[in-house]
Amino acid sequence: MLNKKTLTDFFLGCGAPYETADWVLFGAPFDSTASNRPGARFAPKAVRIESNGIETYSPRQNRDMEETNIFDGGDLELCIGDASVALWQIEDAVKNILNDSKRFAMIGGEHLVTLAAVRALQGLHPGLRVLHFDAHADLRDKYLGAKLSHATVMRRVWEILGDGSIWQFGIRSGEKSEFVWASEHTSMQIFNLDGLQKTAASFKDKPVYLTLDLDVLDPSVMPGTGTPEAGGIFFNELLDALQSMPKMNIVGFDMVELSPPCDTSGASTAAACKLLREMLLMFA
């Protein structure tokens, strides 16, 4: 359930009251299906605290968080250990936000939380497109015996939205069968972000959900993630690509898979924090 009181330790500049806010930011601290190194559950709190250390102003965009109107609702209290219950809890919170005619940004948690967001969006936003940045295809049908997993999440999303609704960028890892499957059911750009601008332009005013798995970034930029995958995108490459997109009808977005316990130097959390600022300044 979403907390609607004003947080004291809100994310950088996100101190608007719920009632009047256009966007709602919240944390979904869930990582029970993490098969490799867990810890994404600690990300939302870490990002909020770290945000004290950065500026509200972006020289890149010449925009300031002071100009936004965002409410930070804190972290959802989620069932640990039962993915289906936790997903239902997230879905419920998102629906409440949508029902109040607001848009939202969600800080994961592991990538599975994206499924809850899509479930909440699907009824209200027919024709939803999902713009997916990731090192991994996440298209397995099952992973280690589980249907609900960070490694199956985009397959589950596809079951809801169907062919032609998922655009994947930066994918550089997966089983052979995932790549084969993708060639029929999603649009996948491997290794890099080429074509992003054109893809975004094609969406016109269709509703778009953007999901960013931070491991799309190179592990040198983002070692603090559960499944670092060498050979990725650099920070400025990602921001340049995002900035190059024409304005879209983004109804929500998430940033997932930051794992503070794996971020021994603190630099990953700082990078995630800055990235969230830039995305909020772009989309909110």
Added chain:
Amino acid sequence: MLNKKTLTDFFLGCGAPYETADWVLFGAPFDSTASNRPGARFAPKAVRIESNGIETYSPRQNRDMEETNIFDGGDLELCIGDASVALWQIEDAVKNILNDSKRFAMIGGEHLVTLAAVRALQGLHPGLRVLHFDAHADLRDKYLGAKLSHATVMRRVWEILGDGSIWQFGIRSGEKSEFVWASEHTSMQIFNLDGLQKTAASFKDKPVYLTLDLDVLDPSVMPGTGTPEAGGIFFNELLDALQSMPKMNIVGFDMVELSPPCDTSGASTAAACKLLREMLLMFA
């Protein structure tokens, strides 16, 4: 499913073939319900590797692992993210061991894995007693919305075995309601191990399952655990108490909640490794 091939990197001196072994050692690398700091899933592998560095001989007991007859079956492959499936997988593996007339030692994983062991044992060993060492009562009915959790495991065990079957030692943390509930349904020794010798003697030849949550030890001895709880038992205290017990009919035991990612110095893993050697020398 249990691997029955001979492992190359087996735990210290546990290289007997499955067929002729009296005891089977295996890992249950599951920690999805860990509410605090996860990482217990990495414990069995860490303990096996660390065991290369210690001696097979115990000067305390003047016994050597070379005198035992134990097969190390490696780690079970468990479903990550769905506790009920993982528990079923462990239960199945334990039943197979029991059906082959062997006893077993399980390296967790989080404490919830104990429930699977008890489920497997219950039919075959009527009158089963559970000897429980822990800092936490683990007697909640639900925790963060989940019935299956490391914080509810002994309550679930009680639902199987009933009053008079659970003996708890070293408990120093819990909700008030857990202590009240315990006063009616379990035998609980708070803060220390007083009375252990007498309890053990009272079991006579009844089948006993021993479950050791490593956080019963003081965090100075065992910082590498998900929920360190100050004010615990010291290493020699624990070994002295265990050695003081008269011989019992131990049908299986587990050692749970070592979290290698929290064990930054490596000393907790080394201590767990030595403790496992001592328990195998005592019971197997």
Added chain:
Amino acid sequence: MLNKKTLTDFFLGCGAPYETADWVLFGAPFDSTASNRPGARFAPKAVRIESNGIETYSPRQNRDMEETNIFDGGDLELCIGDASVALWQIEDAVKNILNDSKRFAMIGGEHLVTLAAVRALQGLHPGLRVLHFDAHADLRDKYLGAKLSHATVMRRVWEILGDGSIWQFGIRSGEKSEFVWASEHTSMQIFNLDGLQKTAASFKDKPVYLTLDLDVLDPSVMPGTGTPEAGGIFFNELLDALQSMPKMNIVGFDMVELSPPCDTSGASTAAACKLLREMLLMFA
């Protein structure tokens, strides 16, 4: 300046509104004079977050935080780099609390913050006694050229309160001159806590300020501090001694020198968190 809005992430059970609370808890995140390993500035936030993981109930005292009436005001915003300004800011915040007829608990930060508390208390509470637990005497006149330092704090306190007002326990480190000076101006119990009960009894209803430098604990219990000093007090020793004290007129207390960056395993933060719970249950 103290925040008077209700915090969302307050310390364990300290969610009372300011207006009706008897006690106020707040953080003083200052560590600029730390000469060895800094990091105490991060302690209050770390303690609040960690407190999510522990119970509100103390089996030791059979008391629950739910029975207390404490407001958590969050962290003061302090000037970094100018100790005299930061001290003035803390003093001001404490005075406001005292003027509202409340008592307070302060989470440091480094030990120098105690000076601000004493300055605020001195006018309102004539005859103030300071009960000081520490590994270090903190009685130097200057340290590395500075009069305001964690190593001089009790000397500065003495300049305010004079002879006969400072009782020190557990001291096991200092320059020779500090021990000589102490023999004339304070009451110092070296190495242990012997005599604490008698000292406390002697205070009768005089106002008492208790200051606990966590490095009085042995580094095995509390490695996460800037200046670990081998050969200290164990956790249960400290709690037993504190519990043995007769009821006193404690007008405020602090717990200082937890350094989360030095707490690589997390066990020190967990211990500090539990200790704070126990002290709040004793005094508030």
Added chain:
Amino acid sequence: MLNKKTLTDFFLGCGAPYETADWVLFGAPFDSTASNRPGARFAPKAVRIESNGIETYSPRQNRDMEETNIFDGGDLELCIGDASVALWQIEDAVKNILNDSKRFAMIGGEHLVTLAAVRALQGLHPGLRVLHFDAHADLRDKYLGAKLSHATVMRRVWEILGDGSIWQFGIRSGEKSEFVWASEHTSMQIFNLDGLQKTAASFKDKPVYLTLDLDVLDPSVMPGTGTPEAGGIFFNELLDALQSMPKMNIVGFDMVELSPPCDTSGASTAAACKLLREMLLMFA
């Protein structure tokens, strides 16, 4: 006060005696105003020790430290906790070096130490130019209530040297007001090092002080710094740019903000060490 005895553990190849040396290297281990993660105080010692592991020869420049004539004076003993006293101590040490007709390289500590160097230089070197590499503008008037801070240092430098004396490169972070202010009072190249060669050429034989905040480098190269700022310069980019500069009249330089406690892998300290070697080979 500067130590003039020959150090045993001097920095790589800097073993010349004070009397005959052309350049003096020393550490300024001060970080009291660090608002984020402190630790820069440990940098000079860490750099000296790490330098044992690298070669005196630079294949880039085909020059060897054996060809230089540098005295390493060790670390200054600085007042911890009072920035104004510490600055005076550094200024005094630099003046002594300048009075002996030597040039100097200073290893920080935090960026505020640069102010002391400029104060010492200003009288002796009229027309001083400051070449400033940094991720942050450092142009605030006050930061967290303090005039003397790592975040205000270039503003304080400007108060001494005035318009037209500060050239900033690589700046990618700051408050909006800092960028506005800079447009009138300094020359600022944002995001990259473009124009450096031309700037350097324009200095002709004017005295130049170079100050390098290591966080100008990308956090993937330099995670071990207090305020990592994603999207920076890579190592070879920086060295290429520095090598491209025509010969200037560099009277001193500093390298600041390495924080060894944040350098969990050791790679940042190694990189700083190599960078210092390259700069000494270029300038000394």
Added chain:
Amino acid sequence: MLNKKTLTDFFLGCGAPYETADWVLFGAPFDSTASNRPGARFAPKAVRIESNGIETYSPRQNRDMEETNIFDGGDLELCIGDASVALWQIEDAVKNILNDSKRFAMIGGEHLVTLAAVRALQGLHPGLRVLHFDAHADLRDKYLGAKLSHATVMRRVWEILGDGSIWQFGIRSGEKSEFVWASEHTSMQIFNLDGLQKTAASFKDKPVYLTLDLDVLDPSVMPGTGTPEAGGIFFNELLDALQSMPKMNIVGFDMVELSPPCDTSGASTAAACKLLREMLLMFA
């Protein structure tokens, strides 16, 4: 001595039986001459465990480890502390593999282990070429008094194979004398991998041994190594260069100097793991 039983925890997809395998993978956990930060001894085990987390399929090469026929023999048991004995043990193991008409991949361990491989190969494979990727020249005659050292290994290799047999790429560090010596005795490409394709083509069907010191990679990609050297090759650069090589007669290769204790985030081990997969898919 090489273990010929099937390992349970073999490296990703390397589960072929010894008898029928074409290639043998094994670990050489030796690091006694590491002059800087030791730990490479832990690399083979760390790489095997980490390989559980990555896919057998390479989207880069569109090949799968399932298509290979590799036996993983585990780690050799090596004498610790006497380099000459350890080298003999490795040489012996390699000879046995070669005598069984198999090729091999060796996971170090420090770079000195390469010498043992070359010793074993020299008799059987006249005209052997060594393709050497490294940040360091490794051409000293002695290092810290020892002839057998990670810093002298390529000099020792040259003593066996003579002029015209060693091709070095990516070298960016060494004593001046090493670069001078190299100009007469080896082919050395400094700083980058330019010319690799042409070099590989020139080998035709001559037997080639490839040795990859992971520190040729930039420390941002590979901080987890004993002697990180700033300014190196990026991950995709290395893979692109390796993929660009025409097919060669590679009789064996090694990957050395991963140091898991220096890999605090785990990203270096993950990168090494992926690199090993790619090399096995290219060469085996």
Added chain:
Amino acid sequence: MLNKKTLTDFFLGCGAPYETADWVLFGAPFDSTASNRPGARFAPKAVRIESNGIETYSPRQNRDMEETNIFDGGDLELCIGDASVALWQIEDAVKNILNDSKRFAMIGGEHLVTLAAVRALQGLHPGLRVLHFDAHADLRDKYLGAKLSHATVMRRVWEILGDGSIWQFGIRSGEKSEFVWASEHTSMQIFNLDGLQKTAASFKDKPVYLTLDLDVLDPSVMPGTGTPEAGGIFFNELLDALQSMPKMNIVGFDMVELSPPCDTSGASTAAACKLLREMLLMFA
């Protein structure tokens, strides 16, 4: 070879010039035979730096390092990777000290360095007794194929000094054969320090060499060591026992096996530092 120049960063209060000093302190940074976690080579430098943070005065002994007359010669430069050469280098350095009629304290490094000290002492001090504190017996004949190893060091010492010359305390780990062997050739007190006072008294004025392996301490006190062994001695226990010894003719002593890379919190290094101060105050 021992450095005879005055060190700038000498250990706490050990700034006497070589010529007039009674005792010489030096580091032997060797750890090539470490079979488990290496890193002891970094101990001497870490101890010297840490000593800046502690007082010269011991309240336990009411003595001050200012009253001693000790020269700190820094670290020996040792051959890495060839134990026999390194031992010869240490032996040579010790002989030079002894020839100048001084006594010495050596900071390891791993335990093997003790052998070099005994070799140097044997000729000059007939009837030498070795007082050995350790968790491990170190009495193997060979370890991992090597005669020279930290695990064989006391056996090698015995080959020099023979029966009746080695007194071992605190031993709690070893192979069965070591305990059997010890019963005939050394005097071994297992698990604790009982009888130390009596043993010391029996030495009368015979020359004594004391060797302290820091892992005799409990890992809660000293996690920062290569082979932590649970169930050891606490800090005050050790100091009380050492203080209880009557004055002996101690001709030298060492403190070995501190491993700073394993000391993630820094508390082990601080404890070793304090222990060294106490031993120097007792013996020098």
